[in-house]
Amino acid sequence: EPEVTQTPSHQVTQMGQEVILRCVPISNHLYFYWYRQILGQKVEFLVSFYNNEISEKSEIFDDQFSVERPDGSNFTLKIRSTKLEDSAMYFCATKWGQETYEQYFGPGTRLTVT
Amino acid sequence: GNSVTQMEGPVTLSEEAFLTINCTYTATGYPSLFWYVQYPGEGLQLLLKATKADDKGSNKGFEATYRKETTSFHLEKGSVQVSDSAVYFCALSWVSNFGNEKLTFGTGTRLTIIP
Numbered sequence: 001e002p003e004v005t006q007t008p009s010h011q012v013t014q015m016g017q018e019v020i021l022r023c024v025p026i027s028n029h030l031y032f033y034w035y036r037q038i039l040g041q042k043v044e045f046l047v048s049f050y051n052n053e054i055s056e057k058s059e060i061f062d063d064q065f066s067v068e069r070p071d072g073s074n075f076t077l078k079i080r081s082t083k084l085e086d087s088a089m090y091f092c093a094t095k096w097g098q099e100t101y102e103q104y105f106g107p108g109t110r111l112t113v114t
Numbered sequence: 115g116n117s118v119t120q121m122e123g124p125v126t127l128s129e130e131a132f133l134t135i136n137c138t139y140t141a142t143g144y145p146s147l148f149w150y151v152q153y154p155g156e157g158l159q160l161l162l163k164a165t166k167a168d169d170k171g172s173n174k175g176f177e178a179t180y181r182k183e184t185t186s187f188h189l190e191k192g193s194v195q196v197s198d199s200a201v202y203f204c205a206l207s208w209v210s211n212f213g214n215e216k217l218t219f220g221t222g223t224r225l226t227i228i229p
């Protein structure tokens with residue numbers, strides 16, 4: 001069964017460094033999402049992406065964050081200058097169409113900022 | 115706004131016990147409701163869903179009924195197995211003012227089944 005993959009599974013970085021989290025969506029999916037879960041808290045929506053542009057973003061998704069599909073397959077989340085509070089599990093999700101309800105999630109990347 | 119409140123964990127049960135994980139929601143309009151499960155080292159997987167009031171979602175022996183009058187979507191299973199040990203997330207789907215579908219999750223409930 002097709003699945004969403006994410007790399008790395010765990011990233012440790014120092015405060016102020018840039019990180020790029022990668023996701024490989026299911027091949028025919030058109031809608032892409034990033035979510036995050038700070039330890040012990042809820043899974044929160046960050047951003048949705050369709051047709052090579054951001055369709056919606058949350059208040060969390062400030063200027064330090066960006067997303068892109070650099071090569072038509074990977075879907076990346078970049079954090080330009082990480083802060084301690086960016087430490088969380090980041091999930092990528094994808095779905096085929098607007099009317100379908102199921103988002104397929106990747107296993108997540110655990111980001112630890114020290 | 116839209117939100118989901120689910121039972122705090124962790125929950126530990128013996129094999130073959132009856133499981134209930136409570137979930138209530140607050141939403142405007144008519145959201146769809148979901149239970150996702152996360153097994154160790156894996157991503158979130160859709161377990162079951164219900165798209166309108168009184169619908170019952172079911173999968174792998176788990177069931178949940180969309181109750182509009184009590185704004186609830188409690189997850190139940192009659193006889194749990196060790197392989198059901200995982201984190202369970204209740205979620206609702208809604209369409210934002212920008213026409214985008216978004217998921218709002220609960221905090222997750224860690225379930226451990228002991229033989």
